[in-house]
Structure formats: structure tokens, C-alpha cells
Amino acid sequence: MxxxxxxxxxxxxxxxxxxxxxxxxxxxxxIYIYKVTFSGKLRDYQSxxxxxxxxxxxxxxxxxxxxxxxxIIMLTADDNGEGGTFALYSLLCRHAKFGLLPxxxxxxxxxxxxxxxxxSLRSTPSSRFRRSIERLxxxxxxxxxxxxxxxxxxVTLGALTxxxxxxxxxxxxxxxxxxxxxxxxxxxASVVLIxxxxxxxxxxYRAAFVFAPIMILWSLSIAAxxxxxxxxxxxxxxxxxxxxxxxxxxxHTGTDGWISLGGVLLCITGTEVMFAELGFFSAASVRIAxxxxxxxxxxxxxxxQAAFLSKNFTAFPSSFYASIPDPLxxxxxxxxxxxxxxxxxxxxxxxxxxxxxxxALGCFPRVKILHTSRWIKGRIYVPELNWILxxxxxxxxxxxxxxNRIAYAFAFTWILKAYVTTWLMxxxxxxxxxxxxxxxxxxxxxxxxxxxxxxxxxxxKIPKGAWxxxxxxxxxxxxMYIWHYATRKKYKIDLHNKVPMKWILTLGPTLGVxxxxxxxxxxxxxxxxxxxxxxxxxxxxxxxxxxxVFVCVKTVPVPHVPHKERYLIGRxxxxxxxxxxxxxxxxxxxxxxxxDDLENDLIMSIAEFIQLESEGCxxxxxxxxxxxxxxxxxxxxxTRLAVSESDNPIISSSSSSSFSDLMGGGCSKSAALKxxxxxxxxxxxxxxxHRRHMYRFQLLETKFKNPQVKEELLHLVEAQQAGVxxxxxxxxxxxxxxxxxxxxxxxxxxxxxxxxxxxxxxxxLNIPQVCLIEVGMKYHVV
Numbered sequence: 001m002x003x004x005x006x007x008x009x010x011x012x013x014x015x016x017x018x019x020x021x022x023x024x025x026x027x028x029x030x031i032y033i034y035k036v037t038f039s040g041k042l043r044d045y046q047s048x049x050x051x052x053x054x055x056x057x058x059x060x061x062x063x064x065x066x067x068x069x070x071x072i073i074m075l076t077a078d079d080n081g082e083g084g085t086f087a088l089y090s091l092l093c094r095h096a097k098f099g100l101l102p103x104x105x106x107x108x109x110x111x112x113x114x115x116x117x118x119x120s121l122r123s124t125p126s127s128r129f130r131r132s133i134e135r136l137x138x139x140x141x142x143x144x145x146x147x148x149x150x151x152x153x154x155v156t157l158g159a160l161t162x163x164x165x166x167x168x169x170x171x172x173x174x175x176x177x178x179x180x181x182x183x184x185x186x187x188x189a190s191v192v193l194i195x196x197x198x199x200x201x202x203x204x205y206r207a208a209f210v211f212a213p214i215m216i217l218w219s220l221s222i223a224a225x226x227x228x229x230x231x232x233x234x235x236x237x238x239x240x241x242x243x244x245x246x247x248x249x250x251x252h253t254g255t256d257g258w259i260s261l262g263g264v265l266l267c268i269t270g271t272e273v274m275f276a277e278l279g280f281f282s283a284a285s286v287r288i289a290x291x292x293x294x295x296x297x298x299x300x301x302x303x304x305q306a307a308f309l310s311k312n313f314t315a316f317p318s319s320f321y322a323s324i325p326d327p328l329x330x331x332x333x334x335x336x337x338x339x340x341x342x343x344x345x346x347x348x349x350x351x352x353x354x355x356x357x358x359x360a361l362g363c364f365p366r367v368k369i370l371h372t373s374r375w376i377k378g379r380i381y382v383p384e385l386n387w388i389l390x391x392x393x394x395x396x397x398x399x400x401x402x403x404n405r406i407a408y409a410f411a412f413t414w415i416l417k418a419y420v421t422t423w424l425m426x427x428x429x430x431x432x433x434x435x436x437x438x439x440x441x442x443x444x445x446x447x448x449x450x451x452x453x454x455x456x457x458x459x460x461k462i463p464k465g466a467w468x469x470x471x472x473x474x475x476x477x478x479x480m481y482i483w484h485y486a487t488r489k490k491y492k493i494d495l496h497n498k499v500p501m502k503w504i505l506t507l508g509p510t511l512g513v514x515x516x517x518x519x520x521x522x523x524x525x526x527x528x529x530x531x532x533x534x535x536x537x538x539x540x541x542x543x544x545x546x547x548x549v550f551v552c553v554k555t556v557p558v559p560h561v562p563h564k565e566r567y568l569i570g571r572x573x574x575x576x577x578x579x580x581x582x583x584x585x586x587x588x589x590x591x592x593x594x595x596d597d598l599e600n601d602l603i604m605s606i607a608e609f610i611q612l613e614s615e616g617c618x619x620x621x622x623x624x625x626x627x628x629x630x631x632x633x634x635x636x637x638x639t640r641l642a643v644s645e646s647d648n649p650i651i652s653s654s655s656s657s658s659f660s661d662l663m664g665g666g667c668s669k670s671a672a673l674k675x676x677x678x679x680x681x682x683x684x685x686x687x688x689x690h691r692r693h694m695y696r697f698q699l700l701e702t703k704f705k706n707p708q709v710k711e712e713l714l715h716l717v718e719a720q721q722a723g724v725x726x727x728x729x730x731x732x733x734x735x736x737x738x739x740x741x742x743x744x745x746x747x748x749x750x751x752x753x754x755x756x757x758x759x760x761x762x763x764x765l766n767i768p769q770v771c772l773i774e775v776g777m778k779y780h781v782v
Contacts, residue, residue, distance in 0.1 A: 014285035015292075019219070020211030022277040022286055023294040024343040025161065025270025026066070027219055030301045031320045031336060032168045033058065034309060036407040037263030038316040041256040046313040052240035053249020053257070055306035058267045059241055059299060061450070065418070066271045069447050071290050074275050074421070075283040077428050080113050082559040083278030085150045086357045086588055088424040091116075092143070093557040096431040100140050100484075101361065102491045103527040103554045107628065108585065111565050113558045145481065148363060150420040151354045152476035153413050154272075155385070156469045158351030159392035160410045162344035166192050168403045169340040172321040172333055182401065189397055192337075196344055197390035201370075201381060211342050216293065218339045221332055223297035226304025229323050234307035241303075261457035265411040267302070270343075272417055276350055279559065279589065348389060352382045353589075360555045360588040363484040365758035371591050380591055396468065405465035412458040412466035413473070419451045479754065486733050486751040489781040491525050498529035501573070509576040513544050517722035520545035521602070523729070523765065527552045527583050530572070533729045533775045540775075546578060547719040549602060553584045553765065560587040567601060569609035570628035575712065580606055581628070592766070599724050607713055614709045726767045730774040731755075736782055747781060 037054055079087035093099030094114060108114065167189045174180050230237055239245070250257050274286055308323040309315060315322040324332050358364035370381045400406050422444060430440040458466060504511070524531040530550070538544065550572065566586070572579040582602055586592075612629055733755070735747040762772050 011282060011285045011288065014281045015289040016216075017212050018277070018281045018286050018289045019293055020213075020215050020342065021346045022274045022281065023219075023270070023289065024211075024215055024339065024346045025165075025273050026268075027215060027222075027270075027294060027298065028165055028336075028339050028343050029266050029269060030222055030298065030305065031172070032164070032403055032407055033263060033266045033302075034305050034319040035168075035317060036266060036404050036411075037260050038309075038319075039263065039404045040260060042253060042260040043316055045253055045256070047252070048234075048310045049245065049248045050252055050257075051306050051310045052237070052245040053252070054260075054264065055237070055240040055302055056243060056245040057249065057261070057264045058302050060243060060246065061264060061454075062267050062295075062298065062302075064450060065268045065447065067290070067295065069422075070271045070274055071287055073443070074425060075278060075286060077425060077432075078278055078283060080116065080559050081279055081282065082589060083274075084276040084357075085147060085154070085354070085421070085424070086361070087278075087559065088421070088428055089143075089147045090557040090559065090588065091428055091432045092424075096427075098140055098143050099557055100144055100488070101555060101557060102488065102525070103552065103583075105527060105583075107568065107630075108556050110630075111556060111558060111561055111585070113560060113562065113587070114556070144363075144484070145477070146420055146423065148358070148477045148480045148484075149473065150417055150424075151358050151363075152473040152480065153417040153420070153469065154276075154354045155351045155389075155476050156472045157410075157413055157417075158348050158385075158389045159396060159472065160406065160413060160469060161347040162193055162196060162340075162389075163189075163393045163397040163400075164403060164406045164410050165340035165343045166196070166337075167397050167406065169333075169336045171403060172318070172336065175318040175321040176329060186398060186401055190394055192341075193393055193397060194390065196341060197348075197386055197393070200345070200348060200386050201383060214335065214338050215342060218335045219293055219297040221328075221335060222301040225324055225328070225332070226297075226300035226302070228325060229304035229308040230300075232307075233311045237303050237307040237310065240306055258457055259460055261454055262408055262411050262461050265415055265454045265458060266407060267298075268418070269411060269414040272414070272421065273346060273350060275421075276353070277346075348386065349379065349381075351389065352380050352385055355382050355385050356380055356591065357588045358480055360586065360590075361484075362487045362555070363480045365479070365483055365754045366761065366764040368759055368763070369591060392472065400465060408458070408461035409465045409468045412461060413469040415451060415455050415458050416469075416473075419448070419455055422448050422451060479750070482746050482750045483754060486747055486781070490731060490733055490779050493779050493781065494524070494526055494531055495529070497532040498526060499532060499535050501530070503535070504530060504573055504577070504579075509574070509578075511538060511544060511577070513538055513542055515546045515578075516543050517719060518545040519547045519549065519603075519716075519719045519722075519724045520727055521599075521724060522548060522550050522727045523761070524550055524552055525554075526550075527554060531729075533777050536777065537727065537775045545719065545725065546722075547580070547716060548578065549580045549582055549606070551582050551584065551602070553586065555588055556585050558587045559589040561585050561590060565630050567605045568628045568630055569605050571609075571613070575708070578712075578715065580609070582606070583628070598766075603716065603720050607716060610709055610712050610716070614706045723771075725771050725773060726762070726765075727773045727775060728761050728765075728767070730776045731779055732776070733779045733781060736780050739782060743781075 034054070042050070042054075075083070077083075077088060077091070079090050089099075093101070167185070170185050170189045170192070174185065253260070274290070278286065305319055305323055309319055312322065321329070321333070352369075355364055355367065356369050359367060359369075367382050367384050370383070371379070396406060396409075426440050426444040426448075429435050429443055430437065462470065509515075522531075522534060522537075524533065534550075566584060568583040568585060570581045570583075572581055582605065584598070609629055733747060733751060735744045739747070761767075762769065762774075
């Protein structure tokens with residue numbers, strides 16, 4: 001959690017909340033771990049030593065990987081309180097320049113969240129390997145592919161986790177209702193899955209306040225059942241905590257024991273969620289919750305199941321439910337269903353967050369992102385992804401019809417993701433924490449060797465179901481990288497074809513067209529220079545607005561950008577041209593709601609910039625496209641203009657008038673322009689009636705040392721009252737005729753299909769259609 005140091009009560013409250021989401025996936029593993037582990041040839045080894053050996057493997061794997069790697073070490077590698085794959089990537093981008101984000105500017109390093117107080121950026125030592133990565137784009141691309149593969153695995157888990165958790169829970173009924181057929185179980189599980197995804201769009205935060213109590217009750221219940229089984233069946237099960245039984249296990253089982261490690265692996269599935277959910281809590285609160293509740297409850301449950309199985313070898317197929325005392329079965333079964341639903345919701349939400357972060361870094365098609373909670377920042381919902389995951393989850397549940405095969409796929413996905421995290425964390429230890437090579441290698445060898453053993457065992461399950469996540473994650477990664485590749489190529493073409501400043505100056509203050517009342521916000525991906533789409537716009541329309549603002553919305557490799565540091569304002573050309581540039585800087589986890597008013601923030605920021613420039617912060621006549629200012633850090637911000645809410649319909653009519661002037665106004669214009677104007681007039685009144693806030697700016701009675709400043713501010717206010725129009729590019733990207741077949745398939749096939757079927761830039765930027773003008777551009781990439 002980003003912010004000041006938390007007090008003791010706040011940490012305890014966050015620890016209580018974290019038990020509802022951060023440990024949900026980890027806490028549900030006891031339902032199927034022994035069942036899956038003993039599903040193969042290991043079932044033939046019916047001895048107490050083998051059962052104790054499996055229990056010992058579970059305990060030490062949980063302790064070494066979950067406790068030491070994640071709880072103690074990984075939670076320390078936060079990015080301003082945020083965790084997850086992209087947090088590690090962001091740290092590497094800032095500290096070692098491993099990133100591929102366009103529009104990098106030195107001024108971005110002055111953002112307060114850019115520098116972490118725990119380590120300095122400026123004194124980071126250099127190395128030959130680091131310099132080689134910084135120089136070679138190919139190595140940066142390999143790192144990006146590793147990040148995208150990890151994100152793809154996280155999205156794939158959004159389909160596997162609901163299928164496994166819900167189906168394995170519903171299967172428990174068969175241990176008491178023997179007449180219930182497998183088809184009925186699949187049907188019930190499918191209904192639950194459909195209901196889970198259908199209700200997702202309403203925002204599960206409405207019921208989130210009960211997540212923590214349910215999961216705490218679930219954890220305490222399975223711990224109580226574990227204690228009961230230890231006392232009743234085998235009090236000597238505590239001996240299984242000794243590593244001696246691991247040696248005995250492999251001595252008795254040999255290769256069959258190694259093959260069964262794919263089931264033992266299920267005890268650490270969900271550990272990545274702790275790190276990914278770090279931004280909603282804090283490292284201290286997660287550690288307290290793990291040490292005080294999650295870890296002891298899980299250990300007691302695993303010991304209890306081992307004690308029960310050591311005396312009931314025939315109960316392997318339904319070990320968890322068979323070990324529950326009869327009077328407690330139905331209450332615990334009901335809690336298991338609720339725990340499965342909470343687990344599924346947590347992983348689906350995490351998948352949505354990964355997609356949002358991938359989109360912010362230019363690696364995912366534009367999708368609709370909804371903020372589901374008014375109070376909890378960062379809880380989002382992606383409709384397109386939700387329905388895709390529902391279809392995939394149903395296909396997995398109905399297609400496999402076997403929790404063992406789904407569990408193999410599930411475990412294989414988690415170990416791949418954990419392995420990638422180990423690689424990334426090793427880079428963070430060396431380049432961000434600045435530890436010597438011995439510490440880095442020790443970390444990698446310790447945890448990498450453990451995960452390699454489990455990974456090799458899990459690879460044997462590829463023919464038995466683990467091929468599904470491998471295929472899905474590869475498909476998601478392919479889509480992500482194609483989108484990134486085409487977007488980056490398009491940006492390079494824009495950068496290469498930008499209009500020279502000399503051309504703008506030769507046009508004069510009128511830009512060679514009629515300047516009509518109003519403000520034109522021209523969206524571009526360039527943070528410097530004039531985009532070629534602007535020249536294309538001027539050559540096709542006879543007029544443009546009296547105030548033009550080039551808006552560049554870009555992502556900075558930080559999780560959040562403070563609102564006061566978000567807007568970077570500058571001037572293009574002489575003051576008489578009334579051309580401004582605004583760079584809107586967002587973090588990769590920033591989510592903006594529909595009620596965020598970019599238009600008014602821009603006007604206030606430009607007004608402040610005009611005043612700051614007159615006070616000597618910039619060049620004398622501002623003829624260069626250079627100096628920019630973060631105006632909201634000024635102590636006088638907001639004192640130049642007065643803002644008031646207004647329902648005056650004049651705003652709409654004046655905006656309509658300026659649009660008419662922009663289109664030419666006369667009857668000599670084309671029928672298409674007349675039709676466009678009539679549509680605008682018809683819909684603008686509808687827009688005015690449905691906008692919650694209409695703002696009106698007025699210049700305060702302030703004494704200005706420079707009369708030109710007052711004149712420019714009055715000009716800005718008049719333009720705002722006339723109306724604001726948004727201009728965006730409508731691009732079409734094609735591969736050149738001499739490109740390879742693979743590149744043509746990627747660009748002309750995959751990217752074109754994605755761009756035609758994803759959300760338009762206007763929707764992604766919350767731009768009202770009635771105020772939108774799109775400029776078509778064609779790109780031919782090599």
C-alpha cells in the first residue's frame with residue numbers, strides 16, 4: 001500500500017483483510033492435494049512412511065518456497081508498495097534501463113514515485129552485462145517476452161482456477177451422496193461457474209466485506225479438522241516434519257515418487273497472489289496474516305490429512321472430505337463452496353489487473369476497463385476478458401471432467417510462473433538491490449533448483465492436461481507481443497514523419513486556415529514534435545480552432561503518478577500561434593474513472609503554465625518546442641481562473657457554432673460535411689443534458705504585470721466557452737509488399753483483426769463521440 005507509515009491498528013486491519021483475498025488460493029489447496037498426489041502409481045505404496053514422506057515434502061516445500069522466498073524475500077521487492085510481475089519489470093526499467101517504453105523523457109525521473117527511498121538510482125554500479133542489455137534491443141526484447149509470458153500465465157490461471165476449485169469442491173458431495181453421477185457434478189459445477197462470471201460485472205466488492213470472515217472461518221475450520229484427525233488417528237504424525245521422511249519416501253518409491261511431485265506442487269499454488277495483491281495491503285500485514293493464521297492452519301490441516309490417510313489407505317480418492325467428521329461435513333462443505341468462489345474471484349480480478357497493466361505498457365489491445373469499487377482503488381473489471389475466461393473455464397471443466405487432469409495443468413502453470421519470478425527476482429537482487437554476484441547466484445540456485453525439480457516432474461504431465469496452459473499462455477503472449485510490435489513500429493513511423501517546426505512557422509499564426517472559436521485537443525503518441533496527422537488534418541479541412549493542444553497520454557514505469565505531477569505543459573511555436581502541448585503521465589496501475597475531467601484539468605494547467613512562463617521560467621518568446629513545466633506543483637495553482645458549474649445551454653449552442661465554422665459554414669461545402677454538422681447539432685443537446693457537470697471558467701480580478709498574459713488567459717477562457725473538440729487518429733497498419741510471410745501474417749492478419757475488433761481509442765480515452773473528429777492515416781511497416 002502506497003502512503004505513509006501505517007500504525008499498528010491499521011496493519012492489523014489490513015492483515016485481517018488480506019486473509020480474504022491474498023491467501024484464498026493457497027488455503028483451498030488441501031481439498032485436492034493428497035487426492036492428486038496419490039492418483040497415479042503412488043497409490044500402490046500403501047505405507048505410513050510414504051504418507052509421512054508426502055506430508056514432509058508438502059511441509060518443506062510450503063516452508064521454503066512460500067515462507068522464505070515469497071513472504072520473507074519477495075515482499076521486500078515492492079515498487080512503491082505494489083507487487084507482481086510488472087512491479088519487478090518496472091524496477092528493472094528504472095534502475096537498469098531495460099525497458100522498451102516509447103516517449104522516455106529525463107523529466108519523468110523527477111516524479112516523486114520514480115525514486116524509491118530504499119535504494120538510490122543515481123549510484124547504481126555499472127556492469128558489463130548491464131551495459132550490454134542497455135545497448136542491445138534484442139536482449140531487452142527477450143526480457144519483455146519473459147514478462148509477457150509470466151503475464152500470460154497469470155491470465156491463463158483465470159480460466160483454470162475457477163474450473164479446478166469449483167469442480168473439486170462440488171465433487172465432495174459424492175463422498176456422502178454416492179448416487180450422484182459424474183454428469184450431475186459437471187452440470188452443477190458449470191452452473192456455478194456461469195453464475196460466478198455473470199455476476200462478476202456487478203463488482204464483487206459489494207460482497208467483499210464478507211470475504212475475510214469466510215476465509216478466516218474456513219482456515220480455522222480446516223485447522224480444527226486437522227487437529228481432530230491428529231488426535232484420533234495418528235498422534236505421531238508430527239514426525240513427518242522431519243526431512244528424514246523425504247529421504248525414506250524416495251527410497252521406497254523411486255521414480256514413481258518423483259513423478260508424483262506434480263501433485264505435491266499444489267501446496268504452493270497461490271503464493272504469487274500474495275505478492276501480486278501487495279498493493280492493496282502492506283508487506284507487514286501480509287506477513288502477520290501468513291505467520292499467525294494461514295501458515296499454521298495449513299500445516300495443521302496437512303498433518304491431519306496425513307494422520308487420517310496413514311490409517312485409511314483406501315480414502316486417497318477423497319481424502320479431504322473423507323477426513324471430515326460426519327456432523328461437520330455439510331457446514332464445512334458449504335464453506336468450501338464459498339471459499340472456491342472467493343478464490344475464483346480473486347484470480348479473475350488478478351487476471352484483469354494483468355491485462356490492464358499489459359495494456360498500459362502497450363502490449364495488449366484496447367479493452368474496456370471498469371473501476372468496480374468507489375472505495376478500493378485498483379479493483380477493476382474487463383468485460384471482454386471476463387467472457388473469454390468463462391468460455392475457457394467451462395471448456396476445461398466439461399472437456400477434462402477430471403480434477404486430476406485440471407490439477408496437473410494448474411500446477412504446471414504455477415511452477416512456470418514461479419520459475420519466471422525467480423529469474424526476475426535474481427535480476428532485481430543484482431541490479432536494484434545492488435547485491436554482489438554471490439548473493440544473486442545463491443538465491444537463484446536455492447530456489448531455482450527446487451523449482452527445476454518440480455518443473456521437470458510437472459513436464460511429465462503435459463500429455464495428461466498440462467498442454468492446455470502451455471497452449472493458452474503461448475497464444476496470449478503471441479497476441480500481446482504482436483500488439484506491442486505493431487504499436488512500436490507505428491510510433492517509430494510517427495516519430496520519423498513528424499512535421500518540422502520550420503513548416504509550422506512558415507504558416508504563420510493562422511496556420512494557413514481559418515481559426516474559429518473553440519479548443520481543439522489533438523491526441524498524438526508523440527511527446528515531441530508535430531505529428532503528420534495534424535498536417536493531414538489541415539490539408540483536408542478549411543479551419544481549425546483558435547486554441548490547439550497536442551495531448552500525449554503516455555505510461556511511465558511507476559505504479560502510480562500523483563495527480564499534481566501528472567500534467568506536463570509546454571508551448572509550441574510563438575505565443576501568437578496559441579499552440580500548446582500537454583503530456584499526461586500515467587502509472588501502469590493507474591485507473592481513471594469516467595467522472596475524471598481531463599478537459600478542465602488541461603485548461604487549468606495551461607492557465608497556470610501561461611503565468612509561470614511570464615514569470616521567467618521559460619524562454620522569452622517561446623518559439624522553440626522545448627521547455628515544459630509540471631504546473632500543479634506550483635503553490636499558486638488554481639488561483640488564475642475561477643471555476644463554476646453551469647447548466648447554461650449556450651455552451652452547447654456555441655460549440656455547435658464553432659463546429660459549423662470549422663466545417664466551413666457555407667452551403668458550398670460537401671453533403672458529407674453538412675450531414676456531419678446536422679448529426680452534431682442533433683446530438684450535442686443530448687450530450688449537454690446527460691453530462692453531470694458543465695463547467696464555466698472566469699478570469700479572476702488579478703493584477704497582471706504583463707498585459708499579454710491577461711490577454712492570453714482571456715483568449716483561453718473564450719475558447720473554452722465556445723466548446724472543446726477532440727481530434728484523434730484512425731490508423732490502418734499494413735505490412736509492406738516486400739515483407740516476409742510471417743510479418744505479413746502478424747500485421748495484416750493478427751494485428752488488423754485485433755485493431756478492428758477492439759475498443760476504439762476514443763472509447764479507451766473516454767472521449768464523447770459527439771465531440772470527436774477522427775483523422776485517417778495509413779502505415780506501412782517493414
